Amino acid sequence: MKYIYNKILKNQNGQAxxxxxxFVMSILFVISMxxxxxxxxxxxxTRDAQESIQAYYMxxxxxxxxxxxxxxxxxxxxxxxxxxYNIGDIILPxxxxxxxxxxxxxxxxxxxxVSLPATLGIKITGYDQNKxxxxxxxxxxx
Numbered sequence: 644m645k646y647i648y649n650k651i652l653k654n655q656n657g658q659a660x661x662x663x664x665x666f667v668m669s670i671l672f673v674i675s676m677x678x679x680x681x682x683x684x685x686x687x688x689t690r691d692a693q694e695s696i697q698a699y700y701m702x703x704x705x706x707x708x709x710x711x712x713x714x715x716x717x718x719x720x721x722x723x724x725x726x727x728y729n730i731g732d733i734i735l736p737x738x739x740x741x742x743x744x745x746x747x748x749x750x751x752x753x754x755x756x757v758s759l760p761a762t763l764g765i766k767i768t769g770y771d772q773n774k775x776x777x778x779x780x781x782x783x784x785x
Contacts, residue, residue: 694771697748698778702769705743705750706780709765748772755781 742751748771755764768779 691776694773694776695778697771698769698776700769701745701748701750701771702767702778702780704745705752705767705769706782708743709752709767709782746772749774 742749748769750767750769753766753768755766764784765782766779767782768777770777
């Protein structure tokens with residue numbers, strides 16, 4: 644029996660080494676694919692966070708513009724006529740949607756129906772450059 648095992652081992656001529664190298668390379672390949680996947684997910688997460696921040700600041704910019712417009716036309720925001728489509732220098736069209744496009748993204752201003760006893764409801768939505776992400780801010784006056 645010992646003679647048969649020795650004969651088989653002598654006839655291998657490096658096949659065992661080939662199998663060991665194959666398994667080691669397979670393990671290294673799986674590890675590298677795992678690391679590549681983590682890297683890709685991390686870069687997507689970073690890009691999404693940047694776009695989200697960009698969209699938020701576009702909405703914030705629209706909010707500041709609306710507040711400036713409201714203060715410009717009335718010293719008392721309670722005197723704003725809900726049927727008036729003028730909010731300072733922002734003129735809402737009949738569709739009720741006003742859009743501003745900038746280099747960093749865009750924002751829209753839209754009147755919203757308010758269930759509270761408010762005089763005016765405005766929703767400002769900011770978008771990133773690619774319009775993949777949006778963030779909204781809602782303003783209510785009563």
